[in-house]
Amino acid sequence: MDLISGLQEVTRRMLVARGVRSDMVEVGGQRLHHYELKGSGKGPTIVLVHGLGGTANGFARVFFGLAKRFERVLAVDLPGHGFSPEYCLGPTCVRGQYGMLVEYLRKVVGGPSFVVGNSLGGAMSVQLAAEHPELVRALGLVAPAGADVGHELIREVLESMDVRTAEQSRALTKRLFHRPPWVMMLFADMLRGIYSTPAVRALSADALATGEYLKPEVLKGLPMPVLFVWGGSEKLLPHQSLDFFRSHLPAHARVRVVERFGHIPQVERPDELVSELIQFADATGL
Template sequence: MDLMGGMQKAVRRVLVARGVQSSTVDVGGQSVHFYALKGQGKGPPVVLVHGLGGSANGFGRTFFGLARRFSRVIAPDLPGHGFSTEYCGGQVCVRNQFEVLRAFVEQEVKQPAFVVGNSLGGAMSVNLAAEQPQWVRALALVAPAGAELPAEENTALLNAFTVRTPAEARAFTRRLFHQAPLPALLLAPELTRFYDTPTVKALTAEVMATRLSLEPQAVRNLSMPVLFLWGGSERLLPSRSLDWFRANLPAHAQVRVVQGFGHVPQMERPDELVSHLVRFADASEL
């Protein structure tokens, strides 16, 4: 029995029952699932981009809080994640994932958005803002990947995604949270289904082989309002990542280290994450 797959579908049913639209569209030949919720606020659309092995479901508990402030909330499943079909794109898997994200924003969002990216989704959001700034009204990076790391730290980080045994699954789960919830620890062995997919393995192998990182100049040149959130309990990304972003983000970027945040605050402290995003939007006059 695919327990995690069943739980993912159950989350989707709950979201749809509460008024969230669940749709699948063709983006350049790739089938992409996404959630959309019409908001009551006057702010721009919010686009939520998840990380490696994650899914749009991970942001589900932020949808309704964000909808009170913004005009739309949109959360795609990157190819090979969530309910989107497997896809890599040959030898440049990361780049092709990004191209699907870029095309999705252009095709489905259709206007400058407040883009919020977590982990690998954070790195992709930086690239979107750097290469296609016309689609990014403001940028929020939540524990983003993409910092230039020494080879040994890069290898150790990627090896963490190799989850083979229940013990490794529980250890990995603890690294994601400030305080891992008991249900997450009990279900941790099922994580192997998320990190053993062809897409996730291809992405990990590519980053392992090439040590892909963001271009420092691209980060420095970000012209839109930027919020950088880092968890005081971050245990997945090395502290050197925080140092790298602090050294390369533009002077106008707001950098906050938040006590009680781990790597995925959208899952553990969704209301607090929404509060940070809304305060930033208010201050940036979005």
């Protein structure tokens, strides 16, 4: 077992020891790993969707805070991420992963939920909400990818994630956080393993080849309550992304630019992210 796998397993065991269920589910012919924590709140099921190279473990520090407000907390490892086996699903890898997410919502969640997506998970969650609104009671977007800001800007982001040296790993770590914890800088070189998996490379190549981005009309037509959270210290995605979403999200969307949030606040500032999600749930009557 390598260091990455070992740390992932330690996190999993710690969650299980605290009452989180870790399980494999069969979805559309693919085995997916997910976490489930039964909550004590009156809110609907909340589903957490990670980004490119991320895992369900990345949400570990928000599970218990969310469980106080919602009836169930779920986090899924997309194919080839975390504990889910590699399986790109053909030449259009992003669409294949998206299809698995749809089937997961149908089969495992089983009803409309509060879907919260980060980065690539945010882009997929927008598409899910637009194409299958019956599955999405409310939508949370945390530093979502998918904005149509021009192919060259997206290419730069994906190239920054193609880490092949220790120096590149440290540079990417700095871009992911407002202020990287020392332990993340110490283990920054692990990113070379995380971002060199077949799933991540296939997803990156597919994104560059297809050049498919979220359409303004898709965003404007979202009927459910929408929360958009952007970090004041966002360094991975181009700042033009914020302008794109601000311009095209529906008028009823709640847009929050939060200081000291980087690209993955669920890791760096979990309590503050939980607070943003609960305030939104309270304000919209979830």
